[in-house]
Amino acid sequence: KAGVTQTPRYLIKTRGQQVTLSCSPISGHRSVSWYQQTPGQGLQFLFEYFSETQRNKGNFPGRFSGRQFSNSRSEMNVSTLELGDSALYLCASSFTFPRLDTDTQYFGPGTRLTVL
Amino acid sequence: SQKIEQNSEALNIQEGKTATLTCNYTNYSPAYLQWYRQDPGRGPVFLLLIRENEKEKRKERLKVTFDTTLKQSLFHITASQPADSATYLCALALFSGGYNKLIFGAGTRLAVHP
Numbered sequence: 001k002a003g004v005t006q007t008p009r010y011l012i013k014t015r016g017q018q019v020t021l022s023c024s025p026i027s028g029h030r031s032v033s034w035y036q037q038t039p040g041q042g043l044q045f046l047f048e049y050f051s052e053t054q055r056n057k058g059n060f061p062g063r064f065s066g067r068q069f070s071n072s073r074s075e076m077n078v079s080t081l082e083l084g085d086s087a088l089y090l091c092a093s094s095f096t097f098p099r100l101d102t103d104t105q106y107f108g109p110g111t112r113l114t115v116l
Numbered sequence: 117s118q119k120i121e122q123n124s125e126a127l128n129i130q131e132g133k134t135a136t137l138t139c140n141y142t143n144y145s146p147a148y149l150q151w152y153r154q155d156p157g158r159g160p161v162f163l164l165l166i167r168e169n170e171k172e173k174r175k176e177r178l179k180v181t182f183d184t185t186l187k188q189s190l191f192h193i194t195a196s197q198p199a200d201s202a203t204y205l206c207a208l209a210l211f212s213g214g215y216n217k218l219i220f221g222a223g224t225r226l227a228v229h230p
Contacts, residue, residue: 004159033218042222043160043205056217090159104150105207105218107159 002027004093004108012114018079021111025072025093031055032074033105034066037088046089049074078113086115119143120221122206128227129196137191137224139206144219146208149182149189154203154223163204164191196228 005024013019025032033056034046045058049068066076072093078085092105121140129135139149148167152160166173166182166189173180179192193200205223 035220043220045217045219048217088157092159104162104165105152105160106162110157110159112157 004091004106006089006091006108006111008111009109010112010114012116013081014116015081015083017081018077019081019113020075020077021089021091021113023074023076023091023093023108025074025091026095026106029093029095029106030072031094032068032072033092033094034074034076035090035092036060037090037110038086043090046076081115083115086113088112120206120208120219122204122221123224124222126225126227128229131197131228131230133196135193135196135200135226135228137204137206137226139189139191139221141187141208144187144208144210145184147211148209149180150207150209150218151178151180151189151191152205152207152220154205160205193226196226198228198230201226201228 004026007022023032031050033048036044036046046060046064047054047066048056052068063079068074088110090107090110092107094105119142123138148165150165151163153163154160164173164175164180166180168184177194181190203223203225206221207218210217
């Protein structure tokens with residue numbers, strides 16, 4: 001079974017631009033979560049989507065948004081990029097609800113975003 | 117405030133020894149706890165899950181303990197090898213609104229020296 005894929009793997013943008021990252025979950029997984037990882041803050045939860053609905057959201061500004069499509073693929077968008085947005089953005093899928101006790105996250109390789 | 121703490125400094129051990137990593141938390145009541153391994157530039161990989169009513173879980177050379185009274189989990193790698201060198205993350209599953217949300221610790225870097 002193919003793993004979680006993320007595109008692009010690397011991205012360089014300048015301040016003020018916007019960016020869209022894509023994530024394809026493992027086949028059959030309906031939950032997709034997004035995380036931001038930086039050396040200083042570790043793995044920070046952005047949001048989670050399940051069946052095209054945002055089910056949970058972390059403490060990030062409104063510049064960070066996402067969506068999920070009917071095939072469970074997900075995109076996240078960051079508008080008006082700031083230098084501090086430079087990070088590894090990880091997507092994770094899981095087969096969750098109603099099997100609540102097996103909510104293992106399967107991570108993709110991440111997208112390394114650099115904001116200049 | 118709610119907090120998850122893992123050893124912030126790298127853990128250096130000799131090959132063949134047992135590595136023990138710590139995950140402490142405050143003000144959480146997790147339904148279960150997971151441990152992940154992350155290599156540089158890669159996404160975390162799931163290793164073990166332990167539920168709140170379980171004291172210990174084993175998988176090959178890995179062992180996890182979970183003490184909900186102490187609010188602590190210990191992660192052991194026995195007979196460690198240089199290939200075990202990586203960052204290890206603990207994650208707490210918090211049950212809220214009908215489903216679980218995972219909260220990750222910052223991770224501990226393990227270096228196993230030949």
